[in-house]
Amino acid sequence: MAISRDNLSFEPGLNLLRVSQRKIKKILGRLIFIFLIGVGLYGVLVSVSHSWQEYRTLFYFSLLTDMFLFYLWRQKKSYRPIRPPKEGEKLEVSVFLDEKSRQLLEDAYRLARRSRYRFLRPIHFFAVCLKEKKFRKIIKRLDCSVEQVTEKTESILEKSLSEESGEVFGPDLSADFKKIFCDAYVFCLRRGYSQIGPLDILWAISQQKNMVGMVFDEFGISPSEIEKVIEWARLEGEIRRSEKNFFWWRLFKPAGKLNRAMTAVLTPTLDKVSQDLTLLAKRGEFEMVIGREKELEQIFNFFNAGRVGAVLVGEDEVGKKSIVKKLAQLMTEENVPNFLKDKRLIELDLGALVSLGGSQKIEEYLRQVVYEVNWAGNIVLVMKDIDNLAGLKSQASGLDLSEIMVSALEIKAFFLLGTSLPANYASKIEGKILGRVLDKIEIETPARDFLWKILIAKIYLIEKKLKVFFSADALDQAIDLADRYIYGKSLPAKTIDLLTEVGYLISGRKDSDGVINGDDVVELVSKKTKVPLKDTEETEKRKLLDLEKLIHQRLVNQEEAVKAVAAAMRRSRLEVKKRDKPIANFLFVGPTGVGKTELAKTLARVYFGDEKRMLRLDMSEYQEKRGIRRLIGLRTDEGTEKGYLTEAVKRQPYSLLLLDELEKAHPDILNLFLQVMDDGRLTGADNETINFTNIILIATSNAGTNFIQNKIKDGISYEEIDRELKDKVLLEYFRPEFLNRFDKIVLFTALSFENIREITRLFIKEINGGLEERAVTLEAENEAIDELAALGYNPLYGARPLRRAIQEKVEDVVARMFLEDKVKRRDKIIVKKGLVFEIKKGKEF
Structure with a gap:
């Protein structure tokens, strides 16, 4: 939406008389409001505690007072919504400010006038915002001290005062001050907001180069970081409003099994093998779910089009449960299409059904459950891992349970919502009998921006429960480090686990103020993975600086190899948070017995602390292509076999990987390690991507040993041997693109x-x-x-x-x-x- 700034104006009419009038009017309004409330309550209490006939007039008067209060309350809530300017119109932006923004604007004016500034600038608005609890919270999210930010702001104000002459009749509005309100208007119009709030104005301030930017620049805070924490504050506000609205709307939802028309029937068998999700939502047992409107709209569209079943297909913990929870909340609020209103969302537990009926009677109990659901008429059924129905047969009739469910759904008496993993959907639902009645809704792993919003909702609960406070950097670090170093779950799930764990850790410290920053998350992940992610400590600095000396205590000669390895280790500690390749990739070549393997062992012992931190693969055992499955695993009908390499690096992400006698490996296996050296990652048979960026990869090779020995006998210099080895001999064993992936190819010299x-x-x-x-x-x-x-x-x-x-x-x-x-x-x-x-x-x- 293109809006010309020429069509916008910001002239709020700020002067001493009007500001004072508004303040007096506000005070009088509060006093009148309090008086009317007192009169209303007094009339009601007297009428209840005394004779009705005697105080009837007083009661009616109090009733009129209450009605007038309600009118005033409605008037207070009414406002002029934001709209675009008409053609040729000069639109006044100030009329779209909400009450809080108007109050802060007037406070900023009073501050500037009191100190006799010539112009009202963004820094004045920011200064009065710092007194507000919501804004102070934003500063803390940025990992800044509120006191220090306030002190810096006051210092800039004092300096700017000395550069401006005083104005007796009050300050004028500076051009940049007007611009921030016009920018805030455009921002709100594009976002579809109804009014301009303080957060929108702060956003506009952060996007300009002004004195407020100088304050944040002093603390190393960028505009994008400010924008993120403003969005965080906005989402928190939405969660609070949603909780408040849900609290009242849920009171209108029937708590029992019957609908409002009292036409539903009891479901005794279903009750034994299910749980009522709408009832759990009504009790407030689900957290508020952010987003998911797209997936819910797909569900509503399928059902509205006459389809009776849908299945949410996605990997574990990517949001399928959240969608079901939000549906339960919407049904509790009755904020759903008419065909879902006054219905219950019931989750059927297939395991409980099997336990209740056993292999002999499971068909009988499933048919009874379906009968009760049909007869009740007010139930939407949910089945987690619905693919488990396929292949589960009744011993009585030999029927597959999926056939029974499909037959019931084809009558179109109730709706069914299921969940499934992609692999299970492909093997058990797609193209099978269940696929006839279940429409697929794909649930993808949330993108980074949406993941941020999901995690803010989770942090809201963690903070409320544990009385802690997360900075924005803590959240960013949790996402990055969980993605790189923690395995076994989806990114949302493992990030939530990490945030919860650090929350409990900080809340349990007696000397903690409850604020969790990025360093706390880094420290926790370092302890969990044994990867040194924190800034280098003094003892480690000394170890890094003296690494050559420490290695030579156990290894003789081979100066070039030792220097190359030590330099790589020092370099890696500077790049630890941004590296996307292994720490270093080395190829050691040379005659047998000169220390190639011994250097790898020594480095593991000296730097990593233990020779057990070395993962060793004898490549002579991987001469055939099928060796790939030993390294990364194999997917079979029975499940997934884990790979030795992927599992070893998952358990020890910070270690040394030694590939002994590399030249003996199959070419396809060499391609596997080419990917490791190039991308710093490897995907196993279970589709889990393993991070190799904290690995030192050392390959040893005896390729060209005869060539080296013959040249040594002939008295050829090592410089000449090294050059010919790399240019000709090694190319007989390895492809050029593979050799180019090594940071250094080191020729080990013969021992004197x-x-x-x-x-x-x-x-x-x-x-x-x-x-x-x-x-x-x-x-x-x-x-x-x-x-x-x-x-x-x-x-x-x-x-x-x-x-x-x-x-x-x-x-x-x-x-x-x-x-x-x-x-x-x-x-x-x-x-x-x-x-x-x-x-x-x-x-x-």
């Missing part, structure tokens, strides 16, 4: 004799660590270290021969010493030159 000597010391240290629980110490002299290193040195096979040599020459000997009881607690074993073992006895106590 000095490297082997250092690794020998690490192996001895590792054995010594294993002996600590026996209170025994193992040491090796330098000569013994050199001899062990010489026995295990082979440039072609890395450290593998060394490990075998130490197992044979050291571990086997030490084990025999223990078995022969030669070693006691507090003894020291020394490996000397010639690999001779000496036992130095410990002190006896």
Whole structure:
């Protein structure tokens, strides 16, 4: 709707005389109102407690007073609704302000006049709004201190006063002040609102560049954030009004099983296997449901067109229950089409029906239920997971229960509303007998904007119950983190669970003021998933900065690989909330036994805290295409088999994924990991998308080992080997687009004799660590270290021969010493030159 600003005017006629007149009129009106209420109540009370004949005149007078009060109340509620300007009309916007907006406008005028400002500006309106409870709540939703915002506003007002000369007869309206009211009018007209309220004016202020924007900019608040919390406040108001209206309308709904015409009959069998949703709604046991008008209109249209059945088809917890609840509330209010008025919404429990009748009598009881529903004439039947009817047979006649229900529906004596999962609908309803009478209504996962509204309704209940208060950032964090890190439910359901859990957590803290911000949600998700989402703490900073040194305490040589891994870890902590790929994707290539797998183990132990944080896949076990089902699962007629990879990452989202001997995997499996490296996610057979953005993916490969060994023998430099390996050799094993997904392809160098000597010391240290629980110490002299290193040195096979040599020459000997009881607690074993073992006895106590 295009509206020219030239057709709009804002001249509310603000001056001292008119503002004072309105204030006096308002005070007098309240006094008269109170007086009339007193007279009315007095007349009624006297007439009840004394002789009717004696006080009859007083009673009639009080009755007239009450009627006049009702007239005044109606007059107060009447207003001039917003309309578009006529052709050629100059429309005065101020006539569409509601009572509260007019009051705040006059308060802003008095503030500006009292301080002798030359112009009335948006900052003055904002300043008086800060005294209102609703506006202070908005400031708190923005995670700001009301006191600090008020102080900053007053500071800006004082500064602007020094720049403007005083005006004795009151301030003029500035151009930007008039514009916000015209913008608010256009906003309300487009939204279909009947009047301009304070929230609409605040929205218009937030969209302009003015001094109010300076206040919010000081606290890092953007216009879009302000707009969101204004919408939150508006939705809260709608929920309160809906609750209030529903409270009164539900009183007119019959509480029993009969309708108003008393033509319905009792339903004893149905009562045993069902619950009355309209009765639960009448008792106020359902929360107010936001939206869902589209789906409800589809239901009404189907029924109105002569169809008798509809089925809501959607994944678990995407809103099917909410739609049924809202239908129950609308039927309680009688805010439904005529064919649904004065009816009851009854949910049939199929499990209870089976338990009541057993396999022998279930057909008899279902027929009795259908008979009672038909005979009652005032029932709309609801069946959760209606697809369960299909395949459930009566042992008495062999009939499928779905056939019995369809036969009853085809008489068109009652309406049926069911729910079903998409997979079950496709296999049991679509194209089957139930599909003849059930029209499909698809329920999709709510979009982000609508999800926000749904969650505000839930937060309204949580806040009321737990006496807590959520900031807008807490809600945003809950949606984002639930989507990325929590599995097993739909996004709405797991976000609601997260909000509820953090609400209970904060309400249980003795030192808490009850305000829940984004950091509280982040802290909870970090604890639940063991993913470090909070800002880096001092101890972790030191670990990140010293990561190369910590890794080299367990790994010898391979400087390039260690630097690449450490840099990726430091980078990941800056990108943790916006990353859409794994922390890093590395391909380690090189001769066998040079530390490729050992670096992955060391990183898991040093950074993640435990070697168990490493998920290891031996890719030689996935040489066939069918290995995909082992990784992501398999959907069968009996259900869904879970995949090893998807389940492992779901349980440990913050870990290291090691793909050993990658070159042996089937090409289709490589494509699977290409998706992981590219998108940071993988969808399992159960259609659940698993987040891989907190995984370090390290693949090791022996591809080109012969090439590397031959080049080493020929004395070719590692720089030349690395270049030729990446440009030619690896392309024989992997496609170019797959190799391009790795952040770095690292060539591990062969180990020198000095490297082997250092690794020998690490192996001895590792054995010594294993002996600590026996209170025994193992040491090796330098000569013994050199001899062990010489026995295990082979440039072609890395450290593998060394490990075998130490197992044979050291571990086997030490084990025999223990078995022969030669070693006691507090003894020291020394490996000397010639690999001779000496036992130095410990002190006896």
